[in-house]
Amino acid sequence: MKTSWADSVENSVVGPDKNVLPRPSRSTYVPPHLRNRPPSSEPPVTSNSSLPANDRVNAGGPAVGSRWGSSAKPDIGRQGYGQGYGYSGRTGGGRNNRNGGWDHGMERQVNPFADDEATEDAFNEQENSGINFDAYEDIPVETNGENVPPPVNTFAEIDLGEELNQNIRRCKYVKPTPVQRYAIPISIAGRDLMACAQTGSGKTAAFCFPIISGIQKELQYIQRPRVARTAFPLALILSPTRELSCQIHDEAKKFSYQTGVKVVVAYGGAQISQQLRELERGVDILVATPGRLVDLLERARVSLQMIRYLALDEADRMLDMGFEPQIRKIVEQMDMPPPGIRQTMLFSATFPREIQRLAADFLSNYVFLAVGRVGSSTDLIVQRVEYVLESDKRSHLMDLLHAQRENGLYDKQGLTLVFVETKKGADALEHWLCINGFPATSIHGDRTQQERELALRSFKSGNTPILVATDVAARGLDIPRVAHVVNFDLPNDIDDYVHRIGRTGRAGKMGLATAFFNDNNLSLAKPLAELMQESNQEVPAWLTRYAAKASFGGGGGRNRKAGGARFGGRDFRREGSFTKGTEYYGGAAGAGAGYGVPASYATAYGSGVTSAWD
DNA sequence: AAAAAAG
Known part of the structure; x- marks a missing residue:
């Protein structure tokens, strides 16, 4: 690697002006041997792992050819979705519009790849190698459901359409990731899907490709009602945070470039007027x-009556206590077509069983898919837990940041993401880091949307390579080059921990995650120790002792969420207690009639191999 | 108890 991207941006980051990483004043620095230590022997703070900074996600390499002529599989289980609107020609529309450009708007689309192409030269071949596909080998996969469509090995095996294939090439995706190999054929076949797969493994594309492809193919036949000032999107993608929605929107725009499929994003904290204008210009995917x-x-x-595809990203979060009423309102109490008419896809890295049960309301004869994390479990994320008293956390963090700089992680522009529990705590820690000379910013729900977006941009660019965040940044955000995730305050829920550390080690790259554990985190001891064990991490002896204590002390254990979801999970329909009998398969009675074969459960691995999924 | 998500 002669000229890495990191090198190329280094000047701008450690540049001549204010952004020189200042040496923190030593006045507040307490050397380790002068600090309070817990009675139990915690490991010394060694930042020995010289982890590579994250590279770009995109992969370079030969382009994938597209194969035309094969038509999509029959839309099993769907009753067509004319909904009373006849098929009719669409003016100037659709897939044959080779000139690209939106057929329902006069504006020209900005080339979403322009930035990438402009910076292309900054990447040499190695840096540009993108997704580390070796890390995707031997990933345990579990599918469950009736007549699960088989996976594919290349994008060319699926008829996604010429324009989308070209965009896939522009994104330099050489071959599908495991979640894409399985999820795309399932979606293309028209099946509902509940998928567990870590975000860094290409989940967004997994639900965007079938949606874009499906809409593009039918766009010219779809007649939408004409109601002034009401938009009728064909697909709805929901996510739990504004930044994640923005990110999905950006991705979806790349994928749909010149397909004639229009993507619009709507979220709070921003002027609604501009979003309304965008909607009035026409929207296919909202x-x-x-x-x-x-x-x-x-x-x-907005009316949901023409919705054909519904995707919930971070679906378990969307259905937890805080969000469920809103989601039910949108999905069940407005004018959205019911399950079986629309196609529904739920994605998350974690899927607790009770949430799966709720989610089943939204699905019809669905396929359950669990794909192991890149590198199966988290081999790519080195997880460390250190016992740190509340009063020691700040100086301990400073130790880590110092060590990190000495190991060159800063010089390579490795970013550090620090999670805290509260918004107040985020402000306080950001301030403290700044007055101690560390270039930090923060993101949380009490900051204005403008501040949030600025903070994220500044972090991503390396301008402020330390970001203090609440759980607003825990899920889904794809920030390349996050080399280190620090759980300054551990979350109460092991699933949140999984999502947080998933901000590093993305796209097959290595990452480091450090957690500060103390007696406030007792309830997490057991699930954390188990999780680390399962992902082949070194579990400190003191943590094992805490974990053992937690199991009889009460207070532990419950955190597991009923046998829960680790890196993936297990279809709750297989868990034996079918309190609702065969109801979950009931949708198949009519819909699956075309399938003259009995249900078969395709399982890629025997139960012995999938222990990580239990 | 906290965080997120409408204004």
């Missing part, structure tokens, strides 16, 4: 956060 969407629905500026 990406949104729940609150703003409810607002738009109540104003009747």
